[in-house]
Amino acid sequence: MNILHLIKVQRDQLSKAEAKVADEILAAPEEAMNMATAELASRAGVSDPMVSRFCRSVSCNSFPELKVQLAKALAHRASFISEAVSKGDTAHTVIEKRINSNQAALEYLRSHLDTQSIDAAVKAMSGARQIIIAGMGGAAAIAKDAQHKLFRLGIPTVAYDDHLMMRMAAAGASSKDCFLIFSVTGRTNAMIEIAELAKQSQVTLITITNPDSPLAKLADITITSGDELEDTTIYVPMTTRIIILTIIDIIATALALAQGPAAEAQLTKVKHSLDTTKRKASAERKTSKNSKP
Amino acid sequence: MNILHLIKVQRDQLSKAEAKVADEILAAPEEAMNMATAELASRAGVSDPMVSRFCRSVSCNSFPELKVQLAKALAHRASFISEAVSKGDTAHTVIEKRINSNQAALEYLRSHLDTQSIDAAVKAMSGARQIIIAGMGGAAAIAKDAQHKLFRLGIPTVAYDDHLMMRMAAAGASSKDCFLIFSVTGRTNAMIEIAELAKQSQVTLITITNPDSPLAKLADITITSGDELEDTTIYVPMTTRIIILTIIDIIATALALAQGPAAEAQLTKVKHSLDTTKRKASAERKTSKNSKP
DNA sequence: GTGTTAATGTTATTTAATTACAAGATAACA
DNA sequence: TGTTATCTTGTAATTAAATAACATTAACAC
Structure with missing residues (x-):
């Protein structure tokens, strides 16, 4: 501290x-x-x-x-105060200010992220039969990113950004599953509806959202999205993105540790599966150098 | 300094x-x-x-x-060195370490992000008829996120994660368009192919990728993805995500500033379009309080 | 070789921070 | 309510730390 x-x-x-x-x-x-x-x-x-x-x-x-x-x-x-960008800013100033804001957001997360919620989430996900992720609008990209990170650990994971698909998934989920909802504000009616459906399926519901929101009240485990931090000026709707991404990062990392050697082997397998889609570094460099003179 | x-x-x-x-x-x-x-x-x-x-x-x-x-x-x-997680770590330790790593990554970005590239990218995008974004695998979520951020500014923007769609988009693009490719390593054959197609269409090609990669060589403007920073241990494939997201943040912010009042109005319009999908904060709180006793 | 300048060490002084002590305030108990 | 014990705070004294002033040495030019 x-x-x-x-x-x-x-x-x-x-x-x-x-x-x-x-x-x-x-x-x-x-x-x-x-x-x-x-x-x-x-x-x-x-x-x-x-x-x-x-x-x-x-x-x-x-x-x-x-x-x-x-x-x-x-x-x-240092950067918490008045780092909002303004009209006369050069590219360099914008860079400095945005990096400062994002670092400050992480600093905020350090002191406000609840260890117990993370622990609970990791425990639930670690034993889950499958993880279902839902996110709409801005959170859709986040959901996709989380899916990409979690399925690598060997846990069956899907991500939806379509409301109808979410409904079906929520209705069909079992008590052995984890349902993960990303929603910055926690006030989107459509998402609340999904959460209610999911609860009826007895699924473990984890939300990454504003802890004071109606969505959070439905969840078994809630992790703050940093919505309360968000600058309301229209220029800066980015801070929560970094926070949520880092939360995913933390959960995935903790999950990998919890899974132990199994996850490690799985990660290596998935990584190597991409080998043949890549161009070799050394061969490429030689070619481009020789082709010039 | x-x-x-x-x-x-x-x-x-x-x-x-x-x-x-x-x-x-x-x-x-x-x-x-x-x-x-x-x-x-x-x-x-x-x-x-x-x-x-x-x-x-x-x-x-x-x-x-x-x-x-x-x-x-x-x-x-401080945090640059040996912040890799290890087996005995508690949730709290993982949180601290991952936040440190991400903050360090931003610090790295501060000193390695090229102002001129950002300026050039913003200038190109600012005048573009449309922006086409491409990203596969892990970069697909990033592409989606970038699309979500840029279209709000009032510039027509699409994001693709499908190879065939990308081919068509690349082939059909004009010199008035901007083609934005996200690829952490810059060595995925499929993406290089898309870049070559895009170049033939005379489009302005911007890549966010490893600057030493074959993909970067094809681009008009290249911005580093921080790939060279990436920890090779399998536990920590996250750092570049934060870097790229912050780059998008910076570009979008600079773009909004460059667009001036027009972008501002557009942002407000898009924001208010979501109003009716949200549950009211005060009403909800009252209801839930009254319903208990 | 001697004068001149720059660089470093020695000694002295000043400044800053803490300890020791005493006075005052507050709480507990008779 | 008075008395004692404890805790808090300020004053004065001490110590330690940092710098200024001065002296010495070394390096170089003429």
């Missing part, structure tokens, strides 16, 4: 004066990093040694060490 | 004693960060003030400031 989170979490268990220091740092961590104890102390309205004591309370050995921890934490977080 | 790069670059222009300090820091930056001037000085075999002077030479006002800079630089770099 990074130092800013730690401070935030411990904030209420600190003494009054220490809490003042915590607030001062949380209010302007970037600035706090470049202050001396004396300055930070006076800003927080406490005595110098309080700052030292505060450092100890948040498990740093000294104030300079706290500064280093802050720097580490801020290196990731 | 981060402080480690700076030190590396300036290393040879420093005086003999300062160079010793530089070497000591570069050899073990993580440790150097936790040392006092005196210790670093003795390790480097120089006097204490040399360390202070060294800090000035690399544009830091003090040694503590250098430490902060080092912390910032290392925060990103």
Whole structure:
């Protein structure tokens, strides 16, 4: 856990004066990093040694060490604020801003992804007879991607983006199956309908969606899609995509580990199946070099 | 530019004693960060003030400031090394490791993404009559995702994952169109064939692929897919996915900016078209609360 | 060889951070 | 309600760290 989170979490268990220091740092961590104890102390309205004591309370050995921890934490977080693109931006600026946003999104995921949900999802999927994935609209590509990643592990997996196919699949599923629904907002009527059908089939229902949504309420296991994070400006509807993809990545990786050697062998087999569709690297290079002069 | 790069670059222009300090820091930056001037000085075999002077030479006002800079630089770099998952990992460890890897991948992208290629791609796509996207296998989901993102901007866009459809589209394309090919390795024979067909149609060919591949050689504009980064261990075939997705994000964002108010209006229109498919947030909450007692 | 400049080390000073201690506040219990 | 114990905070003192000032040495030019 990074130092800013730690401070935030411990904030209420600190003494009054220490809490003042915590607030001062949380209010302007970037600035706090470049202050001396004396300055930070006076800003927080406490005595110098309080700052030292505060450092100890948040498990740093000294104030300079706290500064280093802050720097580490801020290196990731730096971009959370006001990284929305604007009209005059050059390509270079857009690149920087979007990469920053996406890194920040991952940082958010680090502190908000629930380990237990992941564990539960992996356990359910690991023992499933088949995994059925559903996603519409923007989530259709995600569903397809998840299917591509999971079937490689040797678990029968299908992905649907068609509402009628989803209905049939949901109705026909058994209690031995896992039904995986991707929906960023969790408010699409069509998807909620599918979830209700799936529940009637006694299937284990896992949703990657907004945890406050009606869809989430129907699920056995819910993992946050980061919808609450999404910037509402029309330019930036991308953050959740990265979050969901990383969640798939995490689940697939954990699943592969849970499956053990079997999955490993399966992955190798699937990988090698593509060998004959590829052009060889060395042969190609030689040809193109020789053909020029 | 981060402080480690700076030190590396300036290393040879420093005086003999300062160079010793530089070497000591570069050899073990993580440790150097936790040392006092005196210790670093003795390790480097120089006097204490040399360390202070060294800090000035690399544009830091003090040694503590250098430490902060080092912390910032290392925060990103830290995760590159040995973050591959292994058998005993808990869910929590997998989460941390995969997030670290993905953040590191974005960091890599920041320094390796070519601004000019992005600019060129945006310019070409901005003026295109239509955009045709092709991707097979793992790239099929990516292609679909890109289509979903680009058509919202008001540019006619289609995505294909079927080889025969791609052939027809490539053969039928005109010089006013953009043909976008996603292929991580750039060695899939089927995709190379499509690229050759597309070139014959005089279309502007943009590839997101390994820049050293045969596919890249055929393209008018190439953007790296990060294939060279991909961990060859079978557990981790995910990094490129994040990179490519972020590239799409960047291009779409830049494109939206380039289109100006027209794109903005279009985005709003498309967004509102979904309104009637969604369940209202407030209404739902009330219902579910009241229905319980 | 001597003067000049740049580079480094030694010593001194300043600054910053923490320890030690004392005073005050707060809570617990008689 | 008073008394004691504990916990919190500030003041003063100490220590440690970093830099400035100065001295020395080394390198080079003339």
